[in-house]
Amino acid sequence: MIAKRMQPVLVSARALRGGELHNWLRTISTQPFASEPKSPVIATEIPGPVSQELYRQMNSIQQASSVQLFADYEKSIGNYLADVDGNLMLDIYMQISSMPLGYNHPAMLQVLTDPRNQKIIANRPALGVFPNRDWPEKLKNVLLKKGIAPPGFSHITTMMCGSCSNENSFKNIFIWYAEKQRHGKSFTKEEMDSCMINQVPGSPKYSIMSFEGAFHGRTLGSLSTTHSKYIHKIDVPAFDWPIAPFPRYKYPLESNESENKQEDDFCLAKVEYLFDKYKREKHFPVAGVIVEPIQAEGGDNHGSPYFFQKLQQITKKYGGALLIDEVQTGGGPTGKMWCHEHFNLESPPHIVTFSKKMQLGGYYHLEEMKPNQPYRVFNTWMGDPSKLILLEAIIDVILKENLLDRVTRVGNYVLQELKKLENEFSNTINSSRGRGTFIAFNCATSKLRDETIKKLLRKGIQAGGCGNTAIRLRPSLTFTEHHANIFLENLQTILKE
Amino acid sequence: MIAKRMQPVLVSARALRGGELHNWLRTISTQPFASEPKSPVIATEIPGPVSQELYRQMNSIQQASSVQLFADYEKSIGNYLADVDGNLMLDIYMQISSMPLGYNHPAMLQVLTDPRNQKIIANRPALGVFPNRDWPEKLKNVLLKKGIAPPGFSHITTMMCGSCSNENSFKNIFIWYAEKQRHGKSFTKEEMDSCMINQVPGSPKYSIMSFEGAFHGRTLGSLSTTHSKYIHKIDVPAFDWPIAPFPRYKYPLESNESENKQEDDFCLAKVEYLFDKYKREKHFPVAGVIVEPIQAEGGDNHGSPYFFQKLQQITKKYGGALLIDEVQTGGGPTGKMWCHEHFNLESPPHIVTFSKKMQLGGYYHLEEMKPNQPYRVFNTWMGDPSKLILLEAIIDVILKENLLDRVTRVGNYVLQELKKLENEFSNTINSSRGRGTFIAFNCATSKLRDETIKKLLRKGIQAGGCGNTAIRLRPSLTFTEHHANIFLENLQTILKE
Structure with missing residues (x-):
């Protein structure tokens, strides 16, 4: 051939x-x-x-x-x-899928010769407290740019890597879920006191559902949703959160349609069962579901648009948030900026996380996910403007x-x-x-x-x-x-x- | 005056x-x-x-x-x-203590004009798989340089921020602790299978002891050891790990010596009590203790050299690892590169974590902490060479x-x-x-x-x-x-x- x-x-x-x-x-x-x-x-x-x-x-x-x-x-x-x-x-591996334009791309090298950009690199701010004058504009013109942000998103929180983007998304989901239970009421003294010693009700036993074969990172929260290889997990304490099966299709797809549809339905039924079970039996309500559009580290396992559409519907039905982890799929390799754009979802997911090809980590989120108070999703750096300089150049090349x-x-x-x-x-x-x-x-x-x-x-x-x-x-x-x-x-x- | x-x-x-x-x-x-x-x-x-x-x-x-x-x-x-x-x-706050030389320092700007450094910034590797030719030398000449590395350390793992440095240190401690229990035996099938679904024995109920008033980060593992403000923790699930009191001294120190010594002894007795209790009653053995040399976010609470010396002795006695979190204190602000150098410890702690002024995150660790297998403490980037370029310039200025x-x-x-x-x-x-x-x-x-x-x-x-x-x-x-x-x-x- x-x-x-x-x-x-x-x-x-x-x-x-x-x-x-x-x-x-x-x-x-x-x-x-x-x-x-x-x-x-x-x-x-x-x-x-x-x-x-x-x-x-x-x-x-x-x-x-x-x-x-x-x-x-x-x-x-x-x-x-x-x-x-x-x-x-x-x-054809490109630093575990993290180099979008290959090595020494002239557009990336070019921006690094600009003394203004060199000053941005040398003066790294605490973005949550003292952002640079151009930061809101940069967020709008780069990460939130039309054709770059996933459809339906106008809100962004920047981070540094994939694991911390998922971890902070989990926190954002827990905060959102708790506020819904609170119906506008203030924190109770019991909540404020108990969270300081890691006890209920302030530190609630909420959970994030994940899938067999998933990979979402390696810090302790994200590792609790990772199930691809034992060597990543053994000897490390984990949260006892629910794990659903992810579809495993027979190929070629065109000659296995009905069997693969059955596989989808089986997995979806298990998701619904776990939502119910964790709420009733375990008293750990599922606040959200994290899923890769294609399970990458776990073996490039695909889910159908039907699977993701139904998953979103079930998650909504139980009052949870849907987090699509596009750390490996995001930034263009599937032919769209975001792989979930292939799924024709009825509405945007609650959160889309990214890192790798995007140079810095972070997550897009619906406006309803924005916490009411500051300092709840926060850290010293909150991302890195030096990476956004590179991403801006990369996006220009992608579009041009x-x-x-x-x-x-x-x-x-x-x-x-x-x-x-x-x-x-x-x-x-x-x-x-x-x-x-x-x-x-x-x-x-x-x-x-x-x-x-x-x-x-x-x-x-x-x-x-x-x-x-x-x-x-x-x-x-x-x-x-x-x-x-x-x-x-x-x-x-x-x-x- | x-x-x-x-x-x-x-x-x-x-x-x-x-x-x-x-x-x-x-x-x-x-x-x-x-x-x-x-x-x-x-x-x-x-x-x-x-x-x-x-x-x-x-x-x-x-x-x-x-x-x-x-x-x-x-x-x-x-x-x-x-x-x-x-x-x-x-x-006098310097981006939450993260800018070591102030703004637009000529030495930092200078290195960014070098085209070789610009190539390092544009070509970010997966350091755990494809490091650049100069990476071992850079680690030796910058982070492990004599006078820069804390005394007694020859091993280093790089990360990106304070939270992930602490999270990965926790994992490193759990792996080390589990290996000690295993006495050279291989993983069992039960361990390998159970960890994939977050259950014992593969996901053991080990714990990290921390202190009231501590701040160690905001991802789910590190947040479980943070106890400075409720707004950081409320609504987020946490590990039920032991929390000891940290000394609260009366000032001026010179006129409150005996009372402050009593305070030290009270806190140390509680540490020892918790080691014992978590092993026997809760069946969550304490694998390590994390402590700041000065509790910063919690209110600049100091511990005496006596307190830290005894804490190290108790931790050793119970077979745990001592992790000193120098994310805020490291890099020179206490007049030594590392604050714990003020404490005259009888031997180096097991782990020292850093970030902020050091530009990138990471941890120094004793050779005995080095995991036997790869991919256990690992992620896509494993740090960031572009930050080490800046740190190298900073360290030159500090020394010169x-x-x-x-x-x-x-x-x-x-x-x-x-x-x-x-x-x-x-x-x-x-x-x-x-x-x-x-x-x-x-x-x-x-x-x-x-x-x-x-x-x-x-x-x-x-x-x-x-x-x-x-x-x-x-x-x-x-x-x-x-x-x-x-x-x-x-x-x-x-x-x-």
Whole structure:
């Protein structure tokens, strides 16, 4: 299906360490695409000897065994990640899906040369108390910009990362839920006193419902809603909050419609059962539900628009808030700024959280979620203006270059080609699925998945796994058919082996 | 005591909005001290009309009632905070104690002009997987540098803010504690399965002991150890973890030694009682104790070296970890890089957390705390290299200019002068206390405290409150006797009124 013209260029590590690659990169244009190499450059095993030496240094001062290689970000360019051993990999994982435009994008570098922006970076304010003069305008023109904010949202609270965006959203939901029970009454003395010692009624036993296979972060509140891998959770105390099953579809979707609809209904029935049970039996009313539009870390498990529409209806029926966690899906990779825009919900969810590609964390929320008092959702920094400078540049590029349309087009192409490979190698890979370039497929076994990722790396392609058997694509928004072909062709070669 | 030569300069707001102030600031030297004004400049009530208009805009998109004014960080300089109405305030609060060198410090601005640093800012890595080539060296040369790392620490885990530094430290403590119970055995299937649904034994009912009046952050785990103000906690579920009393001393210390020693012993006895009770009665063994060296948000409550020495001994006796939260005290304001260096502990604590003045979050930990497996203390970003660039510049200035010695000298001066004011106005203020310039004093009532802060602001001094009746000083490390005199003189004037 794909011509064999994109094999990695094998060059000697010695030559590259002599600075050849670096010189070559310097001579080419600074345009993001023109300056990329034509294909990966492999100089050593990965991790190579320099990475291995640096690993030893780093592991002597912290637990570093998760490190895969040491990168050279000065030399990385566009969709290509350079490492310290002279390798230049096509990166379809992009820092766990957090780099929207690839490496060293000129638009991002450009804004950092502006002395006014340098002053913003050097003078980090406590945004909740002393924001800069341009902060309300920046929020409006960047995060709340039409076409950028999810439809229906005019309110925003900024944070720093995905975990703290979810944690603070939980707090916001609890505050909103408690105010509804209070019917406009003031806090009681008993509430004010008891919360200081972590006891009811001031510290109520409210809960947040989450789903099996979910990933929402790793701090103690968000970790209580994460259920993707035991190693994230073992030995850490957790809140006893309800956990519902998330749909697990059979693929291809078009030939399993009725079975998948049954799966949706089964999961939805369980959600409704848990709302009822936690209120009546456990006396922990469910204040809200947190859900990913696509369970990413858990294996790229998709839910149908029908599932999300009904989930919203059930959540409303029981007086809860719906929190859609778009930390990994937000910012464009599904072909829309926000994945839940694919679901045609009858109204916006209560909260949408973000981080990663958005550079800073935070959440959009309905006006009704705005707490009546200050200092309830608050911390020293409340986000980071230095990240909004970068996000502003990123959004300009997304809009000017119509990157979301490109993501849709390239994603459709990749999915179509993956399905062809699936048919060709049906004992080895299956269940190709995705929206935009947010794509995954399963391997027959975990072992085969891990081996395939290693073989891709040997061919100069940095991919990532998720769940037990899935390989996920998380390329930048500047990923093209050209890059896709390099990936597809090498995957085909590996599958043939 | 102090000459009346530092009254705020009253100029018309109209003149300033015409750009006069800005022009004046541009004509003067870029040296941090030479370029500061001689005294505050007051043009309007604070918040002024421009701030009030911006507040209306911001409050229409988020809960903004905590905002005090809108700043102009381009015009702010050194120890002076400029606002949008042409006011220029002596800032002794410094963004809730998070700006170490004041505004627009040339050393910080300088590093941001370097294109290599701009590339580091534009290419934010997933540090736990693909760190940059210089990351181990940067960690060693900045955070682990001799004289910068707390004595006895060679291990570091970077994070982003104070809350997540404490949350991840809790996890690290739980993992360490569980491994000790496991005596080298592997995880059981029951542990691996039960943790996925938040149940024992995989999600154990371990606890972290904290203190009345403590502040350790606002995410759900750290909030369970925060007990300073009800508005931070009400309506949010919490872990039922033990809470011990923290010493509340009588001042001046030198005339209340025996009573304060009794207070220490009372608190320590309660700590020991809770270790025992939670293990036996509640079956929630205490895995660790978190404590601030000075309870900051809770009212600048100090503990003696004796208290901390004994606390460490008791924690060791019960097999727990001691976590010293230096988020507000760390980075130099007490005259040492770390406040706990004042306590002569018999060995380093298990963990020291930081954020604020350090620009990024994180924690120092003993080697024994290093988890055996990767991905247990982990997240997408694991800190932020762009903040370490700034911290490196800050540390250079601290060391080259001997700022810690200056902090000690200026702090002693302020404390001595405050004690004189206390004697002069003994019905109004009392209990001056501090280390370095990390200083506070109490007002006779909450109302008087709030009024005094407002009056200081009218005279062009931005101060902050903490606890019920305290005014706290949190100036930058570049705060001098000159700045101190402006504050002291105006305080004296207010007290006389």
